[in-house]
Amino acid sequence: MSTGVLITREPIVNQQRAITANRIIVHAANITQAVQALEALRPHWPAVHPVFISFGRLVPSSDLLGWAPPENTLIEIPAPALQYTQIQELVGRFAEAGTPLALSWYQPGTAWPEGIDCRFALADINKVPNPHNAPGLPLAWGLADVPAFERAVTSGYTGAAGWFFLKGVTPSKQLAPSHAQIVHLLNLVRNDSDISEIETALKRDVSLPYKLLRYINSAGFGLMVEVQSFRHAVTILGRDRLNKWLSLLLVSASNDPAAPAVMQAAIARGRMMEILGEQFFDKNQLDNLFITGAFSLLDVLLGSEIGVVLEQMTLPEPIHEALLQGEGLYAPLLKLAIASEGFMPDQLRAQTESLGLTVQQVSAALLQAVAFADTLSFG
Known part of the structure; x- marks a missing residue:
């Protein structure tokens, strides 16, 4: 125990x-x-x-x-x-x-x-x-x-x-046009499209390039140099890591003035999963863990059913399984991150035990995740 x-x-x-x-x-x-x-x-x-x-x-x-x-x-x-x-x-x-x-x-x-x-x-x-x-x-x-x-x-x-x-939200069965545009952008990156095509999609909303660079240059990312453009970001990060940061554009797409609280929760989930995932997965899967946690509240953030959003996206199968069925490779860590949000610790302790983690690892990851999410500005 x-x-x-x-x-x-x-x-x-x-x-x-x-x-x-x-x-x-x-x-x-x-x-x-x-x-x-x-x-x-x-x-x-x-x-x-x-x-x-x-x-x-x-x-x-x-x-x-x-x-x-x-x-x-x-x-x-x-x-x-x-x-x-x-x-x-x-x-x-x-x-x-x-x-x-x-x-x-x-x-x-x-x-x-x-x-x-x-x-x-x-x-x-x-x-x-x-x-x-x-x-x-x-x-x-x-x-x-x-x-x-x-x-x-x-x-x-x-x-x-x-x-x-996070409670009492009735999601729509349709995706808003502004959100669909970001989904299209993410699919371009996932499908390894030409950089110029991705830049064109990124610039259709003047706020998106600004948001993306702000996230990448945030204190939580820890870069030694300031990223000046999308092409610069591709050079420094590579496409695989950049996909993680582009995903933040979808998480932060809500215009609801109260959305930043939900965004913070989503990013903290993702970061916690990413940190603890180092115990179980290769580095090339850690960004997918982050995305799984970050997308776990898309229904609340976008006002659309999670299935409606995901069916339009090119994402690895473990992300779909975790978010739609609560099953698969990433689901146990997502359940752990969600359990850390309960006032009582019973579910969190049970999930910690089932994964073979120590309480020290889980507590440290939780605080690191909250600290990281707080460094991102969603205003």
Whole structure:
């Protein structure tokens, strides 16, 4: 049985559904074990957005005081624990150390220690429909879908934590013309068409070349030189690797102002699969793993059924099998990436065990994937 500390994650979004923070849920036997695991993950820490740390069912203890969290970290204090004097004292110690704090599982009447800053208060929307007396900026949790989020905002919530924005989407049976154009571009690259023909297709939408070069030159890609043109990209990357980055154009094709949160989730899935795939696949298949994860949310991003999109694309069979049947070579890693998005770790632990991975490998890959996705600008 796989033992050790696992982490799962969920995004925190503002009223416009743009990601403003990442929430990490640490699943450990005790706080000491949790701190050791978090410290080991420091090299992979996401730096673009603040990181909330929830200890799940554990209550924070003085064992945390010996740990210096990364600067962008907020520690969550569960509201039920504030009834205990030692927790109130711990909150004061955190404040003295300059550690930002958030309150989780807020309930009306929760007494937050006076004179201590509480940045945010997370509340279960099913138990707290009105958060107006929360000690920090109120964030809703437990939302069923986007309409529930809109009702929460109307009730006074400033944002939310969770994956509600992936739920309740009714996809169309047709692909929008603008999306079909990018599919055509991807097929040209997959079919090894002439560079001039690909450039012509790329330039039909003036935003596409700009987006493509922005992605390739992002910090997450790590190139030593700036790519200036599509031909330059082909020279440096080669066609096979370039296909991965062209796929980002399709993932980022939605005009919905709330789409960046979904895009971040899709790219994080792909990057996590790519990192862990190094244990199982040759290098020439890693880009396909990335594409599998990135395309796993195309139905939400494009508003079209995944089958409608994929039937028009030239893609390797394992990608089709993973996305349409949940089977084949890439499916286990896709299931693992999706399981990392659950609040509880049971499915993630089971999938980790079935693949023969360690919890350390999975947790490190998850944080690296989130950090990578955060470096890409989808605006």
